[in-house]
Amino acid sequence: xxxxxxxxxxxxxxxxxxxxxxxxxxxxxxxxxxxxxxxxxxxxxxxxxxxxxxxxxxxxxxxxxxxxxxxxxxxxxxxxxxxxxxxxxxxxxxxxxxxxxxxxxxxxxxxxxxxxxxxxxxxxxxxxxxxxxxxxxxxxxxxxxxxxxxxxxxxxxxxxxxxxxxxxxxxxx
Amino acid sequence: xxxxxxxxxxxxxxxxxxxxxxxxxxxxxxxxxxxxxxxxxxxxxxxxxxxxxxxxxxxxxxxxxxxxxxxxxxxxxxxxxxxxxxxxxxxxxxxxxxxxxxxxxxxxxxxxxxxxxxxxxxxxxxxxxxxxxxxxxxxxxxxxxxxxxxxxxxxxxxxxxxxxxxxxxxxxxxxxxxxxxxxxxxxxxxxxxxxxxxxxxxxxxxxx
Numbered sequence: 001x002x003x004x005x006x007x008x009x010x011x012x013x014x015x016x017x018x019x020x021x022x023x024x025x026x027x028x029x030x031x032x033x034x035x036x037x038x039x040x041x042x043x044x045x046x047x048x049x050x051x052x053x054x055x056x057x058x059x060x061x062x063x064x065x066x067x068x069x070x071x072x073x074x075x076x077x078x079x080x081x082x083x084x085x086x087x088x089x090x091x092x093x094x095x096x097x098x099x100x101x102x103x104x105x106x107x108x109x110x111x112x113x114x115x116x117x118x119x120x121x122x123x124x125x126x127x128x129x130x131x132x133x134x135x136x137x138x139x140x141x142x143x144x145x146x147x148x149x150x151x152x153x154x155x156x157x158x159x160x161x162x163x164x165x166x167x168x169x170x171x172x173x
Numbered sequence: 174x175x176x177x178x179x180x181x182x183x184x185x186x187x188x189x190x191x192x193x194x195x196x197x198x199x200x201x202x203x204x205x206x207x208x209x210x211x212x213x214x215x216x217x218x219x220x221x222x223x224x225x226x227x228x229x230x231x232x233x234x235x236x237x238x239x240x241x242x243x244x245x246x247x248x249x250x251x252x253x254x255x256x257x258x259x260x261x262x263x264x265x266x267x268x269x270x271x272x273x274x275x276x277x278x279x280x281x282x283x284x285x286x287x288x289x290x291x292x293x294x295x296x297x298x299x300x301x302x303x304x305x306x307x308x309x310x311x312x313x314x315x316x317x318x319x320x321x322x323x324x325x326x327x328x329x330x331x332x333x334x335x336x337x338x339x340x341x342x343x344x345x346x347x348x349x350x351x352x353x354x355x356x357x358x359x360x361x362x363x364x365x366x367x368x369x370x371x372x373x374x375x376x377x378x379x380x381x
Binding site: 012017019022038049054059063100112117123124126127133137141143145148149153 | 174209217228229234236292344
């Protein structure tokens, strides 16, 4: 696993540069253009990150997460799911910035290389902000009846949440 | 919706800290949280800029179109109502390609174009048809090839192997996408049967 992880970045960079050269893209100009867009989009999510990270760290400091974890552990442990990650799993379909705030909090309180840190990373990386996508796409054409979209999308999110800890257990030691 | 969740988080943290007697910690957390967010934004800024820059090179070189062509056979199976060369299927392929590359800013306009194309042939304009549902379900599952943001967050939190989760992310994304597709297909079957029965002899190509 670690080998693939180590190779991903250098190989992708090399492939992108070779591809750009073959296709005669003005390399550095395109790069700086894109980098500027990246900076703008990072700054544009900063206000919501500030609001949500503040809320998450207040919840953490108030002891809420410990209480919640204790309450839920009988249910989650039956599924083999670490109850510490449950707030993240519930936030993921609703808000991208909110789940980044919770993920960051988990990284701070457990290491990113712990079982909890890795499982949380996989959950955050393998699912999308479901309700946002539904709102954007149906909203764009004025569809009100979404039929079975929400159950199917949530089923897919749920599968990701159940599978993430399993796959981490299998793949990493 | 997020407004209520955010408000609830703040109020719950206050109530909870009265119960646990952690008012002092709460007030310092309120101030530190804001600073932490700025710290995170700044620490991700470099990686996100670097990655968006690289992806821009790939994008300018036409990678989306190439990937879209590769996807087209698979997507034709998922969207049987559209002909291979139709503008709807083309926009769907471009959207999927942009999603795979993590080009969120490019994926959304392609996706909206795809929805508009599908809406043109939709007989009931307020109700989503089966292709629209399939498309939105595909978009609610993440199929990003390289989870840059997560890896950057892991690195900024001191991970020794920020990318060691990548294979797990691929497996879980693929399986959860698969579950989403299967669930959509299961829900779709009875709806389609009812629709076919109600307008028997209607348009062809839907008789599954």
